[in-house]
Amino acid sequence: MSFQNSDKIEQLKQATPARIGIGRAGTRPTSRELLKLRCDHAAAVDSVYGSVSSGLLAELGLFTVESGAADQELYLKRPDLGRLLPEHSIQLLAERCAPSPQVQIVVSDGLSAGAVEHNLRDIYPALLDSLQVLGLSAGTPFFIRNGRVGIMNAIGDLLRPETVVLLIGERPGLVTSRSLSAYLCYRPRAGMTDSDRMVISNIHQGGTPPVEAGAYIGSLIARMLEQKKSGVGLLL
Known part of the structure; x- marks a missing residue:
């Protein structure tokens, strides 16, 4: 199939992984594109319902606690529970984590266990x-199963x-199921919102490389500590 301004179409295709200029067969997408779409959709579903391997967590020295969402179905239906720490998780964190650390690193599967599986080995060491290098110290890292971004507040209140x-x-x-985000907050506490946090998103091999993201997060934390703030009030 030919397009008008085909050179412009090619420029757009080179600039984005979005599905543009893919052509069609009559009124329908081509068989190749339809099968690719179904494959990408299946990968996204698998990532949502997948789990992070215990081997990866053990390799990186991360122990596991749970959010208030006890299973995946509840996690998807009740986002508020993913922002809470149940009593047994609170007790475990209080027993195993160093109090009042300078930097507390937390990992969570969130809505893509596949993102953690594919990126954590690179971003975490970086x-x-x-x-x-920046002379900053980290507390006791851990993994939260079925966590939401807002659980940072509960962690801040506790540790x-x-x-x-x-x-x-x-x-x-449908472009990738392996994208990781890094959320950062200065002294998170109950009541803080997204405007109080920083985020680096689209971390994967086709976006921001995990090693590069890990290095940048460190420099951003140093700036947060220097200015004693995060979110929209931080001067970059």
């Missing part, structure tokens, strides 16, 4: 290296860190 870094799987789409 983040630790960045903190070390009283200066900063929290939450590495969490993004909602998967």
